[in-house]
Amino acid sequence: MKHAVFVDGQEGTTGLRIHEYLASRADIEVLRIDPDKRKDAAERARLLNAADVAFLCLPDAAAVEAAALITNPNTCLIDASTAHRTVPGWAFGLPELAAGQREQLRASKRIANPGCHASAFILLMRPLVDAGLVPAALPVSATSLTGYSGGGKKMIEQYQAGGDVKLESPRPYALGLAHKHIPEMMTHTGLTTKPVFVPVVGNFYKGLSVTIPLHRAQLAPGATAERLHAAFAEHYAGEPFVRVMPLNDPATMEGGFFDVQGCNDTNRVDLFVFANGEQVLLMARLDNLGKGASGAAVQSMNVHLGVEENLGL
Template sequence: MAPKIFIDGEHGTTGLQIVSRLQNRSDIELMSMPAEQRRDPEVRKAFLREADIAILCLPDDAAREAVALAADAGTRFIDASTAHRTHPDWTFGFAELSDGQAARIASAQFVSNPGCYSTGSIALIAPLVAAGLLPADYPVTINAVSGYTGGGKQMIAQMEDSSRDDAIVSAYFAYALTLAHKHVPEIMAHTGITRRPVFTPAVGRFAQGMLVNVPLHLDLMTGAPSMADVRAALAAHYGDGGLVEVVSLAGAPTPRLDPEELAGTDRMKLYVCGTEGAGQVNLVASLDNLGKGASGAAVQNLNLMIAG
Protein backbone atom coordinates (compact mmCIF):
# COMPACT_ATOMS: atom_id res chain seq x y z
CA MET A 1 0.00 0.00 0.00
CA ALA A 2 1.30 3.44 -0.90
CA PRO A 3 2.50 5.51 2.07
CA LYS A 4 0.20 8.33 3.10
CA ILE A 5 1.83 11.77 2.98
CA PHE A 6 0.26 14.81 4.67
CA ILE A 7 1.63 18.31 4.16
CA ASP A 8 0.65 20.43 7.14
CA GLY A 9 0.82 23.99 5.82
CA GLU A 10 0.39 23.04 2.17
CA HIS A 11 -0.70 26.55 1.15
CA GLY A 12 2.49 28.33 2.20
CA THR A 13 5.39 28.93 -0.18
CA THR A 14 7.30 25.77 0.70
CA GLY A 15 4.14 23.69 1.01
CA LEU A 16 2.90 24.68 -2.42
CA GLN A 17 6.27 23.77 -3.93
CA ILE A 18 6.19 20.36 -2.28
CA VAL A 19 2.62 19.71 -3.44
CA SER A 20 3.61 20.54 -7.02
CA ARG A 21 6.46 18.02 -6.81
CA LEU A 22 4.33 15.24 -5.35
CA GLN A 23 0.86 15.62 -6.83
CA ASN A 24 1.42 13.43 -9.89
CA ARG A 25 3.30 10.63 -8.15
CA SER A 26 1.66 7.22 -8.12
CA ASP A 27 3.90 5.70 -5.43
CA ILE A 28 2.39 7.77 -2.61
CA GLU A 29 -1.06 8.83 -1.40
CA LEU A 30 -1.08 12.59 -0.95
CA MET A 31 -3.53 13.62 1.76
CA SER A 32 -5.17 17.06 1.78
CA MET A 33 -7.66 18.54 4.20
CA PRO A 34 -10.88 19.89 2.63
CA ALA A 35 -10.82 23.69 2.46
CA GLU A 36 -13.78 24.04 4.83
CA GLN A 37 -12.06 21.95 7.51
CA ARG A 38 -8.58 23.48 7.51
CA ARG A 39 -9.18 25.42 10.73
CA ASP A 40 -10.68 22.46 12.60
CA PRO A 41 -8.02 21.27 15.09
CA GLU A 42 -9.57 17.81 15.44
CA VAL A 43 -9.53 17.23 11.69
CA ARG A 44 -5.91 18.36 11.53
CA LYS A 45 -5.02 16.01 14.39
CA ALA A 46 -6.73 13.12 12.62
CA PHE A 47 -4.80 13.77 9.40
CA LEU A 48 -1.51 13.99 11.28
CA ARG A 49 -2.15 10.70 13.08
CA GLU A 50 -3.31 8.89 9.95
CA ALA A 51 -0.31 9.95 7.86
CA ASP A 52 2.71 7.72 7.48
CA ILE A 53 4.87 10.81 6.96
CA ALA A 54 3.84 14.40 7.75
CA ILE A 55 5.78 17.27 6.20
CA LEU A 56 5.50 20.37 8.39
CA CYS A 57 5.57 23.72 6.56
CA LEU A 58 4.62 25.75 9.61
CA PRO A 59 5.88 28.36 12.08
CA ASP A 60 8.04 26.90 14.83
CA ASP A 61 5.39 26.70 17.56
CA ALA A 62 2.83 25.13 15.23
CA ALA A 63 5.42 22.56 14.14
CA ARG A 64 6.10 21.58 17.75
CA GLU A 65 2.36 21.28 18.35
CA ALA A 66 1.95 19.03 15.30
CA VAL A 67 4.64 16.66 16.56
CA ALA A 68 3.02 16.52 19.99
CA LEU A 69 -0.32 15.61 18.39
CA ALA A 70 0.89 12.59 16.43
CA ALA A 71 4.35 11.34 17.41
CA ASP A 72 2.88 8.67 19.65
CA ALA A 73 0.82 7.35 16.72
CA GLY A 74 4.02 6.45 14.88
CA THR A 75 3.76 9.26 12.35
CA ARG A 76 7.13 10.18 10.88
CA PHE A 77 7.94 13.84 10.40
CA ILE A 78 9.91 16.11 8.11
CA ASP A 79 9.95 19.55 9.69
CA ALA A 80 10.75 22.49 7.40
CA SER A 81 10.65 25.00 10.28
CA THR A 82 13.51 26.08 12.54
CA ALA A 83 11.99 24.32 15.55
CA HIS A 84 14.01 21.10 15.56
CA ARG A 85 17.17 21.77 13.54
CA THR A 86 19.46 21.53 16.55
CA HIS A 87 17.35 19.09 18.58
CA PRO A 88 19.36 16.00 19.58
CA ASP A 89 16.43 13.65 18.88
CA TRP A 90 16.01 14.87 15.32
CA THR A 91 18.08 13.77 12.32
CA PHE A 92 19.37 16.67 10.24
CA GLY A 93 17.99 16.33 6.73
CA PHE A 94 21.11 17.09 4.71
CA ALA A 95 21.88 13.72 3.14
CA GLU A 96 25.33 14.78 1.92
CA LEU A 97 26.49 16.02 5.33
CA SER A 98 28.56 12.95 6.17
CA ASP A 99 28.93 9.23 5.51
CA GLY A 100 25.85 7.47 6.76
CA GLN A 101 23.66 10.58 6.95
CA ALA A 102 21.36 9.41 4.16
CA ALA A 103 20.89 6.09 5.97
CA ARG A 104 20.13 7.89 9.23
CA ILE A 105 17.48 9.96 7.45
CA ALA A 106 16.00 6.84 5.84
CA SER A 107 15.41 5.17 9.21
CA ALA A 108 14.46 8.22 11.30
CA GLN A 109 11.07 9.10 12.71
CA PHE A 110 12.04 12.76 13.06
CA VAL A 111 13.89 14.65 10.30
CA SER A 112 14.59 18.38 10.37
CA ASN A 113 14.87 20.03 6.96
CA PRO A 114 17.83 22.45 6.74
CA GLY A 115 17.40 26.17 6.15
CA CYS A 116 18.32 27.55 2.74
CA TYR A 117 21.28 29.70 3.84
CA SER A 118 22.33 26.91 6.19
CA THR A 119 22.45 24.39 3.37
CA GLY A 120 25.03 26.41 1.44
CA SER A 121 27.01 27.37 4.52
CA ILE A 122 27.15 23.86 5.97
CA ALA A 123 27.99 22.35 2.60
CA LEU A 124 31.08 24.57 2.35
CA ILE A 125 32.28 24.54 5.95
CA ALA A 126 31.53 21.11 7.41
CA PRO A 127 33.81 19.06 5.10
CA LEU A 128 36.75 21.37 5.80
CA VAL A 129 36.29 21.07 9.56
CA ALA A 130 35.93 17.29 9.25
CA ALA A 131 39.10 17.10 7.13
CA GLY A 132 41.06 19.07 9.74
CA LEU A 133 41.73 22.00 7.39
CA LEU A 134 39.47 24.55 9.05
CA PRO A 135 40.00 25.06 12.81
CA ALA A 136 36.79 24.92 14.81
CA ASP A 137 37.50 28.39 16.22
CA TYR A 138 38.23 30.01 12.83
CA PRO A 139 36.51 33.44 12.59
CA VAL A 140 34.10 32.49 9.80
CA THR A 141 32.30 35.14 7.77
CA ILE A 142 29.27 34.24 5.65
CA ASN A 143 27.70 36.60 3.12
CA ALA A 144 24.69 35.51 1.11
CA VAL A 145 21.95 36.69 -1.21
CA SER A 146 18.66 34.89 -1.79
CA GLY A 147 15.69 35.20 -4.08
CA TYR A 148 12.74 36.92 -2.44
CA THR A 149 10.57 33.78 -2.33
CA GLY A 150 12.54 32.75 0.74
CA GLY A 151 10.72 35.49 2.64
CA GLY A 152 7.32 33.84 2.20
CA LYS A 153 4.01 35.14 0.93
CA GLN A 154 4.26 38.61 2.48
CA MET A 155 7.63 39.38 0.95
CA ILE A 156 6.58 37.92 -2.39
CA ALA A 157 3.57 40.24 -2.41
CA GLN A 158 5.73 43.22 -1.41
CA MET A 159 8.24 42.49 -4.16
CA GLU A 160 5.80 41.74 -6.95
CA ASP A 161 3.15 44.44 -6.46
CA SER A 162 4.69 47.90 -6.71
CA SER A 163 1.28 49.51 -6.13
CA ARG A 164 1.23 48.38 -2.50
CA ASP A 165 2.04 50.97 0.15
CA ASP A 166 4.43 48.49 1.77
CA ALA A 167 6.02 47.37 -1.50
CA ILE A 168 9.78 46.77 -1.48
CA VAL A 169 11.13 48.71 -4.43
CA SER A 170 14.88 48.30 -3.94
CA ALA A 171 16.82 45.90 -6.14
CA TYR A 172 18.73 44.44 -3.20
CA PHE A 173 18.78 44.82 0.57
CA ALA A 174 20.79 43.39 3.44
CA TYR A 175 19.04 42.41 6.66
CA ALA A 176 19.57 40.61 9.99
CA LEU A 177 22.14 43.28 10.76
CA THR A 178 21.93 42.52 14.48
CA LEU A 179 23.87 39.32 13.60
CA ALA A 180 21.20 37.15 15.19
CA HIS A 181 19.77 35.31 12.19
CA LYS A 182 17.83 32.14 13.06
CA HIS A 183 20.05 29.95 10.85
CA VAL A 184 23.23 30.62 12.85
CA PRO A 185 22.63 27.97 15.56
CA GLU A 186 22.13 25.18 13.01
CA ILE A 187 25.18 26.31 11.02
CA MET A 188 27.29 26.00 14.15
CA ALA A 189 25.70 22.73 15.26
CA HIS A 190 26.19 20.95 11.95
CA THR A 191 29.59 22.27 10.87
CA GLY A 192 31.47 21.82 14.11
CA ILE A 193 32.62 25.44 14.35
CA THR A 194 32.71 26.79 17.89
CA ARG A 195 33.05 30.52 17.23
CA ARG A 196 29.83 32.25 16.20
CA PRO A 197 30.13 33.24 12.51
CA VAL A 198 29.43 36.74 11.25
CA PHE A 199 26.50 36.08 8.93
CA THR A 200 25.02 38.78 6.70
CA PRO A 201 22.13 37.68 4.46
CA ALA A 202 20.52 39.76 1.74
CA VAL A 203 17.54 39.58 -0.63
CA GLY A 204 17.62 40.43 -4.33
CA ARG A 205 14.80 41.25 -6.71
CA PHE A 206 14.70 37.81 -8.30
CA ALA A 207 12.33 35.04 -7.32
CA GLN A 208 14.47 31.95 -6.83
CA GLY A 209 18.17 31.27 -6.46
CA MET A 210 20.92 31.88 -3.94
CA LEU A 211 24.65 32.47 -3.52
CA VAL A 212 26.38 31.82 -0.19
CA ASN A 213 29.97 33.13 0.17
CA VAL A 214 32.51 31.94 2.74
CA PRO A 215 35.86 33.79 2.27
CA LEU A 216 38.88 32.26 4.00
CA HIS A 217 42.50 33.24 4.69
CA LEU A 218 44.54 30.15 3.89
CA ASP A 219 47.34 31.02 6.32
CA LEU A 220 44.85 30.90 9.21
CA MET A 221 43.82 27.37 8.26
CA THR A 222 45.57 24.26 9.55
CA GLY A 223 48.76 23.66 7.56
CA ALA A 224 48.18 26.73 5.35
CA PRO A 225 46.58 24.70 2.53
CA SER A 226 46.50 25.77 -1.09
CA MET A 227 43.33 26.45 -3.06
CA ALA A 228 43.84 23.06 -4.68
CA ASP A 229 43.93 21.41 -1.25
CA VAL A 230 40.64 23.04 -0.29
CA ARG A 231 39.00 21.98 -3.53
CA ALA A 232 40.35 18.45 -3.12
CA ALA A 233 38.86 18.19 0.38
CA LEU A 234 35.45 19.29 -0.87
CA ALA A 235 35.63 17.01 -3.91
CA ALA A 236 36.64 14.02 -1.76
CA HIS A 237 33.71 14.64 0.54
CA TYR A 238 31.02 14.89 -2.14
CA GLY A 239 32.38 12.56 -4.82
CA ASP A 240 30.82 12.48 -8.27
CA GLY A 241 27.31 12.10 -9.61
CA GLY A 242 25.28 13.42 -6.66
CA LEU A 243 23.22 16.56 -6.20
CA VAL A 244 26.28 18.48 -4.95
CA GLU A 245 29.00 19.36 -7.47
CA VAL A 246 32.39 20.92 -6.67
CA VAL A 247 33.69 23.37 -9.30
CA SER A 248 36.98 25.28 -9.48
CA LEU A 249 37.17 28.75 -11.06
CA ALA A 250 40.94 29.02 -10.69
CA GLY A 251 42.37 30.49 -13.87
CA ALA A 252 38.98 31.25 -15.43
CA PRO A 253 38.91 34.65 -17.19
CA THR A 254 36.72 37.19 -15.32
CA PRO A 255 34.39 34.59 -13.83
CA ARG A 256 30.91 35.63 -12.70
CA LEU A 257 28.35 33.72 -10.68
CA ASP A 258 24.63 34.12 -11.25
CA PRO A 259 22.41 33.52 -8.18
CA GLU A 260 19.66 32.27 -10.51
CA GLU A 261 21.94 29.69 -12.11
CA LEU A 262 20.25 26.70 -10.44
CA ALA A 263 16.73 28.14 -10.04
CA GLY A 264 14.17 25.43 -10.63
CA THR A 265 16.57 22.59 -9.78
CA ASP A 266 17.42 20.55 -6.69
CA ARG A 267 21.16 20.71 -7.30
CA MET A 268 23.91 22.68 -5.59
CA LYS A 269 27.28 23.79 -6.95
CA LEU A 270 30.22 24.61 -4.70
CA TYR A 271 32.73 26.97 -6.31
CA VAL A 272 36.34 27.37 -5.19
CA CYS A 273 37.30 30.90 -6.27
CA GLY A 274 40.47 32.96 -6.06
CA THR A 275 44.01 33.10 -7.39
CA GLU A 276 46.31 30.22 -6.51
CA GLY A 277 49.21 31.43 -4.37
CA ALA A 278 47.49 34.62 -3.21
CA GLY A 279 46.72 33.22 0.24
CA GLN A 280 42.95 33.55 0.06
CA VAL A 281 40.01 31.54 -1.22
CA ASN A 282 36.36 32.44 -1.63
CA LEU A 283 34.02 29.47 -1.38
CA VAL A 284 30.61 29.99 -2.97
CA ALA A 285 27.56 27.76 -2.86
CA SER A 286 24.97 28.19 -5.60
CA LEU A 287 21.50 26.68 -5.11
CA ASP A 288 17.80 27.34 -5.42
CA ASN A 289 16.47 28.64 -2.11
CA LEU A 290 13.23 26.74 -2.77
CA GLY A 291 14.96 23.68 -4.28
CA LYS A 292 17.91 22.18 -2.44
CA GLY A 293 17.32 24.96 0.08
CA ALA A 294 13.74 23.99 1.00
CA SER A 295 11.12 21.93 -0.85
CA GLY A 296 13.61 20.01 -2.96
CA ALA A 297 15.45 18.91 0.16
CA ALA A 298 12.16 17.92 1.80
CA VAL A 299 11.27 15.69 -1.15
CA GLN A 300 14.80 14.23 -1.17
CA ASN A 301 14.37 13.36 2.52
CA LEU A 302 10.90 11.96 1.87
CA ASN A 303 12.26 9.69 -0.86
CA LEU A 304 14.95 8.39 1.50
CA MET A 305 12.39 7.74 4.24
CA ILE A 306 10.03 5.91 1.89
CA ALA A 307 12.84 3.78 0.47
CA GLY A 308 14.26 3.08 3.92
Protein backbone atom coordinates in the same frame (compact mmCIF):
# COMPACT_ATOMS: atom_id res chain seq x y z
CA MET B 1 1.95 0.15 -2.43
CA LYS B 2 1.32 3.88 -2.05
CA HIS B 3 2.69 5.99 0.78
CA ALA B 4 0.21 8.40 2.37
CA VAL B 5 1.60 11.94 2.67
CA PHE B 6 0.08 14.96 4.42
CA VAL B 7 1.35 18.54 4.24
CA ASP B 8 0.35 20.61 7.27
CA GLY B 9 0.58 24.17 5.99
CA GLN B 10 -0.22 23.28 2.41
CA GLU B 11 -1.03 26.85 1.36
CA GLY B 12 2.41 28.32 2.13
CA THR B 13 5.26 28.67 -0.36
CA THR B 14 7.07 25.53 0.82
CA GLY B 15 3.88 23.47 1.10
CA LEU B 16 2.71 24.40 -2.38
CA ARG B 17 6.08 23.47 -3.86
CA ILE B 18 6.07 20.10 -2.07
CA HIS B 19 2.67 19.40 -3.62
CA GLU B 20 4.12 20.23 -7.03
CA TYR B 21 6.93 17.72 -6.50
CA LEU B 22 4.46 15.03 -5.42
CA ALA B 23 1.81 15.65 -8.08
CA SER B 24 3.25 13.22 -10.62
CA ARG B 25 4.29 10.54 -8.13
CA ALA B 26 2.45 7.25 -8.68
CA ASP B 27 3.80 5.97 -5.36
CA ILE B 28 2.29 8.77 -3.27
CA GLU B 29 -1.26 9.32 -2.05
CA VAL B 30 -1.61 12.95 -0.95
CA LEU B 31 -3.95 13.53 1.97
CA ARG B 32 -5.61 16.95 1.85
CA ILE B 33 -7.43 18.90 4.50
CA ASP B 34 -10.63 20.76 3.69
CA PRO B 35 -9.91 24.52 3.54
CA ASP B 36 -12.46 25.26 6.26
CA LYS B 37 -10.76 22.79 8.61
CA ARG B 38 -7.16 23.99 8.24
CA LYS B 39 -7.19 25.26 11.85
CA ASP B 40 -9.18 22.34 13.24
CA ALA B 41 -6.74 20.57 15.56
CA ALA B 42 -8.74 17.33 15.60
CA GLU B 43 -8.83 17.08 11.81
CA ARG B 44 -5.15 17.97 11.52
CA ALA B 45 -4.32 15.35 14.14
CA ARG B 46 -6.32 12.74 12.23
CA LEU B 47 -4.47 13.41 9.00
CA LEU B 48 -1.06 13.68 10.66
CA ASN B 49 -1.57 10.27 12.24
CA ALA B 50 -2.96 8.74 9.04
CA ALA B 51 0.15 9.70 7.08
CA ASP B 52 3.23 7.61 6.48
CA VAL B 53 5.07 10.91 6.03
CA ALA B 54 3.88 14.32 7.22
CA PHE B 55 5.51 17.61 6.28
CA LEU B 56 5.21 20.61 8.59
CA CYS B 57 5.30 23.88 6.64
CA LEU B 58 4.41 26.10 9.58
CA PRO B 59 5.90 28.81 11.81
CA ASP B 60 8.10 27.49 14.62
CA ALA B 61 5.55 27.59 17.43
CA ALA B 62 2.86 26.00 15.28
CA ALA B 63 5.30 23.28 14.18
CA VAL B 64 6.01 22.37 17.81
CA GLU B 65 2.26 22.17 18.48
CA ALA B 66 1.70 20.04 15.38
CA ALA B 67 4.47 17.62 16.32
CA ALA B 68 2.73 17.07 19.64
CA LEU B 69 -0.45 15.99 17.82
CA ILE B 70 1.21 12.88 16.43
CA THR B 71 0.62 9.78 18.53
CA ASN B 72 1.19 7.22 15.77
CA PRO B 73 4.74 5.81 16.08
CA ASN B 74 4.78 5.01 12.36
CA THR B 75 4.38 8.54 11.04
CA CYS B 76 7.63 10.11 9.84
CA LEU B 77 7.55 13.85 10.49
CA ILE B 78 9.61 16.22 8.34
CA ASP B 79 9.61 19.72 9.80
CA ALA B 80 10.49 22.61 7.48
CA SER B 81 10.53 25.15 10.31
CA THR B 82 13.51 26.19 12.44
CA ALA B 83 12.07 24.61 15.56
CA HIS B 84 13.86 21.24 15.63
CA ARG B 85 17.09 21.69 13.65
CA THR B 86 19.36 21.42 16.68
CA VAL B 87 17.09 19.34 18.92
CA PRO B 88 18.48 15.97 20.08
CA GLY B 89 16.58 13.05 18.60
CA TRP B 90 15.82 14.84 15.35
CA ALA B 91 17.83 13.80 12.28
CA PHE B 92 19.11 16.70 10.19
CA GLY B 93 17.68 16.49 6.68
CA LEU B 94 20.90 16.91 4.74
CA PRO B 95 21.86 13.48 3.33
CA GLU B 96 25.19 14.83 2.07
CA LEU B 97 26.27 16.05 5.51
CA ALA B 98 28.54 13.20 6.52
CA ALA B 99 28.97 9.44 6.40
CA GLY B 100 26.05 7.74 8.10
CA GLN B 101 23.60 10.60 7.56
CA ARG B 102 21.40 8.63 5.20
CA GLU B 103 21.19 5.78 7.70
CA GLN B 104 19.97 8.27 10.30
CA LEU B 105 17.32 9.57 7.91
CA ARG B 106 16.13 6.06 7.10
CA ALA B 107 15.82 5.12 10.75
CA SER B 108 14.41 8.36 12.18
CA LYS B 109 10.76 9.28 12.46
CA ARG B 110 11.67 12.91 13.18
CA ILE B 111 13.58 14.85 10.51
CA ALA B 112 14.38 18.57 10.64
CA ASN B 113 14.66 20.15 7.19
CA PRO B 114 17.65 22.53 6.91
CA GLY B 115 17.32 26.26 6.29
CA CYS B 116 18.20 27.59 2.83
CA HIS B 117 21.14 29.78 3.91
CA ALA B 118 22.31 27.10 6.31
CA SER B 119 22.31 24.37 3.66
CA ALA B 120 24.71 26.30 1.45
CA PHE B 121 26.92 27.33 4.38
CA ILE B 122 27.09 23.84 5.89
CA LEU B 123 27.84 22.15 2.58
CA LEU B 124 30.80 24.53 2.18
CA MET B 125 32.20 24.35 5.69
CA ARG B 126 31.58 20.81 6.96
CA PRO B 127 34.06 19.02 4.66
CA LEU B 128 36.79 21.55 5.42
CA VAL B 129 36.33 21.37 9.18
CA ASP B 130 36.19 17.57 9.04
CA ALA B 131 39.41 17.52 6.98
CA GLY B 132 41.20 19.81 9.45
CA LEU B 133 41.73 22.48 6.79
CA VAL B 134 39.56 25.06 8.57
CA PRO B 135 40.10 25.28 12.36
CA ALA B 136 36.85 24.72 14.25
CA ALA B 137 37.43 27.91 16.27
CA LEU B 138 37.98 30.08 13.19
CA PRO B 139 35.83 33.27 13.26
CA VAL B 140 34.20 32.88 9.84
CA SER B 141 32.10 35.47 8.03
CA ALA B 142 29.57 34.75 5.29
CA THR B 143 27.23 36.69 3.02
CA SER B 144 24.12 35.16 1.48
CA LEU B 145 22.28 36.72 -1.46
CA THR B 146 18.77 35.34 -1.91
CA GLY B 147 15.62 35.89 -3.91
CA TYR B 148 12.58 37.35 -2.23
CA SER B 149 10.54 34.11 -2.30
CA GLY B 150 12.46 33.04 0.81
CA GLY B 151 10.50 35.66 2.75
CA GLY B 152 7.18 33.89 2.19
CA LYS B 153 3.83 35.03 0.88
CA LYS B 154 3.83 38.52 2.39
CA MET B 155 7.25 39.42 1.00
CA ILE B 156 6.41 37.90 -2.38
CA GLU B 157 3.27 40.04 -2.58
CA GLN B 158 5.26 43.11 -1.53
CA TYR B 159 7.85 42.67 -4.28
CA GLN B 160 5.41 41.65 -6.99
CA ALA B 161 3.09 44.58 -6.29
CA GLY B 162 5.84 46.92 -7.50
CA GLY B 163 5.99 50.66 -6.95
CA ASP B 164 8.31 50.65 -3.92
CA VAL B 165 11.68 52.04 -4.97
CA LYS B 166 13.35 50.64 -1.84
CA LEU B 167 12.79 47.13 -3.16
CA GLU B 168 14.72 47.75 -6.35
CA SER B 169 18.12 47.46 -4.66
CA PRO B 170 19.53 44.58 -2.54
CA ARG B 171 18.55 44.77 1.13
CA PRO B 172 20.83 43.38 3.87
CA TYR B 173 18.88 42.25 6.93
CA ALA B 174 19.29 40.40 10.27
CA LEU B 175 21.40 43.35 11.37
CA GLY B 176 21.14 42.26 15.00
CA LEU B 177 23.58 39.45 14.10
CA ALA B 178 21.21 36.77 15.39
CA HIS B 179 19.79 35.16 12.24
CA LYS B 180 17.74 32.07 13.06
CA HIS B 181 19.93 29.79 10.89
CA ILE B 182 23.11 30.45 12.87
CA PRO B 183 22.59 27.68 15.49
CA GLU B 184 22.31 24.98 12.82
CA MET B 185 25.21 26.53 10.91
CA MET B 186 27.39 25.93 13.96
CA THR B 187 25.95 22.62 15.13
CA HIS B 188 26.24 20.87 11.78
CA THR B 189 29.64 22.21 10.70
CA GLY B 190 31.52 21.72 13.95
CA LEU B 191 32.41 25.41 14.17
CA THR B 192 32.78 26.58 17.76
CA THR B 193 32.82 30.33 17.06
CA LYS B 194 29.62 32.03 15.98
CA PRO B 195 30.00 33.19 12.36
CA VAL B 196 29.28 36.75 11.30
CA PHE B 197 26.43 36.18 8.87
CA VAL B 198 24.98 38.82 6.52
CA PRO B 199 21.93 37.76 4.50
CA VAL B 200 20.81 40.01 1.64
CA VAL B 201 17.47 39.85 -0.20
CA GLY B 202 17.43 40.92 -3.83
CA ASN B 203 14.77 41.87 -6.36
CA PHE B 204 14.54 38.46 -8.02
CA TYR B 205 12.17 35.61 -7.24
CA LYS B 206 14.45 32.72 -6.33
CA GLY B 207 18.06 31.60 -6.24
CA LEU B 208 20.61 31.84 -3.45
CA SER B 209 24.37 32.01 -3.08
CA VAL B 210 26.52 31.98 0.06
CA THR B 211 30.03 33.43 -0.08
CA ILE B 212 32.68 32.76 2.58
CA PRO B 213 35.94 34.75 2.27
CA LEU B 214 39.09 33.29 3.80
CA HIS B 215 42.72 34.34 4.14
CA ARG B 216 45.18 31.52 3.62
CA ALA B 217 46.95 32.65 6.80
CA GLN B 218 43.80 31.74 8.77
CA LEU B 219 43.81 28.15 7.60
CA ALA B 220 45.70 25.06 8.64
CA PRO B 221 49.26 24.74 7.29
CA GLY B 222 49.24 23.45 3.74
CA ALA B 223 45.58 24.36 3.17
CA THR B 224 46.04 25.44 -0.43
CA ALA B 225 43.16 26.17 -2.75
CA GLU B 226 43.86 22.84 -4.42
CA ARG B 227 43.51 21.01 -1.11
CA LEU B 228 40.27 22.80 -0.28
CA HIS B 229 38.88 21.91 -3.69
CA ALA B 230 40.06 18.30 -3.33
CA ALA B 231 38.30 18.04 0.05
CA PHE B 232 35.02 19.00 -1.63
CA ALA B 233 35.58 16.54 -4.46
CA GLU B 234 36.31 13.71 -2.02
CA HIS B 235 33.48 14.49 0.39
CA TYR B 236 30.83 14.77 -2.34
CA ALA B 237 32.06 12.03 -4.70
CA GLY B 238 29.00 10.25 -6.10
CA GLU B 239 26.49 12.69 -4.61
CA PRO B 240 23.61 13.10 -7.08
CA PHE B 241 22.70 16.64 -6.04
CA VAL B 242 26.09 18.23 -5.32
CA ARG B 243 28.28 19.46 -8.15
CA VAL B 244 31.84 20.55 -7.33
CA MET B 245 32.79 23.05 -10.01
CA PRO B 246 36.36 23.37 -11.38
CA LEU B 247 38.84 25.38 -9.34
CA ASN B 248 38.58 29.05 -10.39
CA ASP B 249 35.70 27.97 -12.62
CA PRO B 250 36.73 29.14 -16.12
CA ALA B 251 33.17 29.82 -17.30
CA THR B 252 32.46 32.08 -14.33
CA MET B 253 35.83 33.82 -14.58
CA GLU B 254 35.38 34.45 -18.30
CA GLY B 255 31.96 35.98 -17.78
CA GLY B 256 33.20 38.04 -14.85
CA PHE B 257 30.02 37.70 -12.77
CA PHE B 258 28.56 34.95 -10.60
CA ASP B 259 25.12 33.64 -11.59
CA VAL B 260 23.15 33.39 -8.35
CA GLN B 261 20.21 31.80 -10.18
CA GLY B 262 22.25 29.09 -11.90
CA CYS B 263 20.64 26.24 -9.92
CA ASN B 264 17.06 27.46 -10.17
CA ASP B 265 14.40 24.81 -10.82
CA THR B 266 16.75 22.03 -9.66
CA ASN B 267 17.53 20.26 -6.41
CA ARG B 268 21.24 20.79 -7.06
CA VAL B 269 23.94 22.63 -5.14
CA ASP B 270 26.99 23.96 -7.00
CA LEU B 271 30.19 24.50 -4.97
CA PHE B 272 33.01 26.80 -6.09
CA VAL B 273 36.53 27.67 -4.94
CA PHE B 274 38.03 30.91 -6.28
CA ALA B 275 41.53 31.77 -5.11
CA ASN B 276 44.74 33.64 -5.63
CA GLY B 277 47.95 33.08 -3.65
CA GLU B 278 46.71 34.58 -0.38
CA GLN B 279 42.92 34.71 -0.48
CA VAL B 280 40.08 32.28 -1.09
CA LEU B 281 36.39 32.65 -1.86
CA LEU B 282 34.15 29.68 -1.18
CA MET B 283 30.78 29.93 -2.89
CA ALA B 284 27.68 27.74 -2.98
CA ARG B 285 24.49 28.29 -4.92
CA LEU B 286 21.11 26.59 -4.84
CA ASP B 287 17.42 27.21 -5.48
CA ASN B 288 16.10 28.46 -2.15
CA LEU B 289 12.73 26.83 -2.92
CA GLY B 290 14.37 23.60 -4.13
CA LYS B 291 17.41 22.26 -2.29
CA GLY B 292 16.91 25.18 0.12
CA ALA B 293 13.42 24.07 1.17
CA SER B 294 10.86 21.84 -0.56
CA GLY B 295 13.24 19.83 -2.71
CA ALA B 296 15.38 18.99 0.31
CA ALA B 297 12.29 17.86 2.22
CA VAL B 298 11.22 15.53 -0.59
CA GLN B 299 14.78 14.23 -0.89
CA SER B 300 14.78 13.33 2.81
CA MET B 301 11.41 11.65 2.38
CA ASN B 302 12.79 9.55 -0.47
CA VAL B 303 15.78 8.52 1.64
CA HIS B 304 13.54 7.62 4.56
CA LEU B 305 11.17 5.56 2.41
CA GLY B 306 14.02 3.74 0.68
CA VAL B 307 12.99 4.79 -2.83
CA GLU B 308 15.22 6.33 -5.47
CA GLU B 309 16.66 9.49 -3.92
CA ASN B 310 16.05 11.59 -7.03
CA LEU B 311 12.46 10.38 -7.53
CA GLY B 312 10.30 13.37 -8.43
CA LEU B 313 13.24 15.76 -8.20
